[in-house]
Amino acid sequence: MRIRDLFYETFSAIQANRGRSLLTILGIVIGIAAVISMTALIDGVKASLVGELGLSQSRTVMIDCWPGREVTMDDIDALEAGMSDDYEFITVASYNSGTISNGVTEEQGTLLGVEPDYFEAMGTKAIAGRLIMQSEEGAGSRVILLDQTIANRMWGSEDAAVGQSVHIGNDDYTVVGVVGGSGMMSGQSFVPLSTMQKRMSGNSGVSQIIGFAREGTDMDGIAARTESHLRSYFNLPEEDPSSPDGSSYYIGVTTMASVIEQLDSTMGAFQALMTCVAGVSLVVGGIGIMNMMLTNVTERIREIGLRKALGARRADITWQFLLESITLCLVGGAFGIILGYAGANVLAQFASLSSEIGGMSVTPVISPTAVGLASGICVGIGVLFGFYPAWRAARLDPVESLRYQ
Amino acid sequence: MASHVIHAEKVCRIYSSAAGLTPALRGVSLDVERGEFLAIMGPSGSGKSTLMSILGCLDRPTSGLYLLEGIDVSKLTDDELAHVRSTRLGFVFQSFNLLPRATVLRNVMLPLVYSRGSTADRELRAWQALAEVGLPESLYTHRSNELSGGQMQRVAIARALVNDPALILADEPTGNLDSATGELVMRTFRRMQERGKTVVLITHDSSVAGWADRVVHIRDGRLLSDEQERAYVASLAQREREALVGTQEVTSA
Numbered sequence: 162m163r164i165r166d167l168f169y170e171t172f173s174a175i176q177a178n179r180g181r182s183l184l185t186i187l188g189i190v191i192g193i194a195a196v197i198s199m200t201a202l203i204d205g206v207k208a209s210l211v212g213e214l215g216l217s218q219s220r221t222v223m224i225d226c227w228p229g230r231e232v233t234m235d236d237i238d239a240l241e242a243g244m245s246d247d248y249e250f251i252t253v254a255s256y257n258s259g260t261i262s263n264g265v266t267e268e269q270g271t272l273l274g275v276e277p278d279y280f281e282a283m284g285t286k287a288i289a290g291r292l293i294m295q296s297e298e299g300a301g302s303r304v305i306l307l308d309q310t311i312a313n314r315m316w317g318s319e320d321a322a323v324g325q326s327v328h329i330g331n332d333d334y335t336v337v338g339v340v341g342g343s344g345m346m347s348g349q350s351f352v353p354l355s356t357m358q359k360r361m362s363g364n365s366g367v368s369q370i371i372g373f374a375r376e377g378t379d380m381d382g383i384a385a386r387t388e389s390h391l392r393s394y395f396n397l398p399e400e401d402p403s404s405p406d407g408s409s410y411y412i413g414v415t416t417m418a419s420v421i422e423q424l425d426s427t428m429g430a431f432q433a434l435m436t437c438v439a440g441v442s443l444v445v446g447g448i449g450i451m452n453m454m455l456t457n458v459t460e461r462i463r464e465i466g467l468r469k470a471l472g473a474r475r476a477d478i479t480w481q482f483l484l485e486s487i488t489l490c491l492v493g494g495a496f497g498i499i500l501g502y503a504g505a506n507v508l509a510q511f512a513s514l515s516s517e518i519g520g521m522s523v524t525p526v527i528s529p530t531a532v533g534l535a536s537g538i539c540v541g542i543g544v545l546f547g548f549y550p551a552w553r554a555a556r557l558d559p560v561e562s563l564r565y566q
Numbered sequence: 567m568a569s570h571v572i573h574a575e576k577v578c579r580i581y582s583s584a585a586g587l588t589p590a591l592r593g594v595s596l597d598v599e600r601g602e603f604l605a606i607m608g609p610s611g612s613g614k615s616t617l618m619s620i621l622g623c624l625d626r627p628t629s630g631l632y633l634l635e636g637i638d639v640s641k642l643t644d645d646e647l648a649h650v651r652s653t654r655l656g657f658v659f660q661s662f663n664l665l666p667r668a669t670v671l672r673n674v675m676l677p678l679v680y681s682r683g684s685t686a687d688r689e690l691r692a693w694q695a696l697a698e699v700g701l702p703e704s705l706y707t708h709r710s711n712e713l714s715g716g717q718m719q720r721v722a723i724a725r726a727l728v729n730d731p732a733l734i735l736a737d738e739p740t741g742n743l744d745s746a747t748g749e750l751v752m753r754t755f756r757r758m759q760e761r762g763k764t765v766v767l768i769t770h771d772s773s774v775a776g777w778a779d780r781v782v783h784i785r786d787g788r789l790l791s792d793e794q795e796r797a798y799v800a801s802l803a804q805r806e807r808e809a810l811v812g813t814q815e816v817t818s819a
């Protein structure tokens with residue numbers, strides 16, 4: 162029997178039992194819809210969290226370091242020189258806070274003095290204007306990359322803010338660009354590091370050290386190497402004291418990749434739970450398919466006898482019924498995939514409406530892996546639960562089947 | 567014996583069930599020449615359906631020899647038997663056994679689906695077979711359950727012809743038809759035989775068997791020739807008469 166004939170038989174059989182087939186595949190539809198909508202939502206949440214935290218920079222390493230004294234730029238240069246195999250560059254940020262004014266409105270804001278490298282390491286993008294340039298860092302220019310919220314409050318839009326000037330302390334700064342960001346990244350404005358060290362009072366030491374690993378570096382390894390390098394550089398023991406106080410010290414190195422991994426494992430636990438629920442539905446659906454296929458075989462005993470009399474081999478009969486159950490499952494899977502994504506979109510709408518976490522919006526992610534996996538599961542269920550009915554059909558005795566009433 | 571389409575020697579078929587062993591055929595020997603039209607007659611329970619299953623390679627004899635075109639089919643595996651059925655045999659059943667939702671053409675093409683021949687000329691061969699049984703072309707694309715009984719049986723005959731088989735086996739082909747359509751169907755078989763086909767017909771109806779060149783009778787799993795059958799029937803009648811006389815003697819006494 163040729164493949165084309167096999168498909169012909171399958172589709173004519175399913176078409177003849179349309180109503181019953183549709184009801185039978187409901188279990189599969191629901192199971193697959195559950196798997197798909199869950200995966201789409203979790204991937205969507207992950208993507209939006211990653212985007213929010215600026216974690217898309219998987220090569221970024223956050224170095225948290227307090228050796229008991231102020232870290233200086235010399236320390237940073239030494240670290241960069243000592244680990245040049247691992248890091249493309251190491252950049253720092255210096256924190257400050259101040260009042261930003263445009264003569265009409267005054268806003269409190271966090272100011273970060275940064276080298277332009279910082280933006281690359283953190284994946285910061287300007288939503289209007291541009292980022293701070295190397296020449297401005299070198300010259301200690303009075304330029305500022307303004308926070309989106311402040312720009313909006315002062316001039317009504319991001320674009321209107323570009324080119325304006327703001328007053329901080331005793332100096333005027335030109336707004337070269339606006340940066341967005343919600344959650345952790347919100348409310349930060351940036352000036353060149355050299356400008357901050359020269360012109361702003363208060364703590365202008367190194368507040369944050371960020372490394373940008375070379376392409377293809379093992380991120381777990383780099384964290385361990387950085388930590389031991391820093392401990393030997395500052396002559397610190399292997400372990401931090403269990404309760405750090407002001408005079409004590411600590412070293413902590415976190416890669417963004419490990420943050421993402423942590424997120425993954427949290428989501429994974431949730432995913433496993435949902436998979437169990439979906440699995441139960443799929444097994445129930447599979448039993449439904451088997452039940453229907455057994456009924457099918459019984460109803461068509463004479464047809465099977467006839468086919469055998471006309472020369473069908475056991476394999477022909479087995480394939481005919483197996484393909485029928487696989488097709489049923491795949492049709493169920495296709496409906497499930499469509500329903501799953503539709504459901505995920507509806508749920509995401511609700512999530513965005515009800516969520517107060519910084520207006521976080523979740524866009525369900527359609528992943529080819531999930532679709533492929535769902536289709537694979539369907540074929541698997543079709544084979545698993547269709548095999549017994551198909552085997553029974555193939556084993557029928559032609560003489561008895563032809564006589565069956 | 568290559569000229570024999572069927573050569574059966576002392577074929578026995580014994581069914582075993584919970585009730586014990588039931589012999590359905592007790593040493594049937596039969597030769598059928600190429601191009602012959604043979605009728606096998608017998609009442610129900612005589613073993614004619616069992617014989618039909620064995621001649622049709624749907625079942626294997628318990629003992630004895632059966633050669634179909636010189637091939638010892640009792641030594642073949644199930645799949646090989648299926649291949650023999652699809653290439654050398656055509657079946658016509660009492661209840662037609664068409665796929666009700668499929669078109670007439672699709673029904674006739676069904677044996678070609680399993681005989682692994684080329685797909686290109688399938689439709690052409692189905693058309694030729696349908697033309698041979700004289701079914702109007704306008705019906706070819708109808709679903710088979712839209713046809714009358716006589717038309718359905720002619721579709722079934724076309725299906726049996728489509729693989730150009732060595733042997734056409736018909737099991738009570740007129741059993742579900744009125745006598746006028748039955749005659750039409752028998753005329754179709756006769757025409758097939760005139761074109762060189764070998765036909766074996768199984769029936770309990772002597773007027774149907776009358777269409778055949780030769781009639782053999784089957785009783786209690788044994789084949790009888792016409793003369794033996796007449797003797798058997800005569801002896802039956804004799805015994806009945808004796809029984810009748812016996813009762814009369816009892817009543818007169």
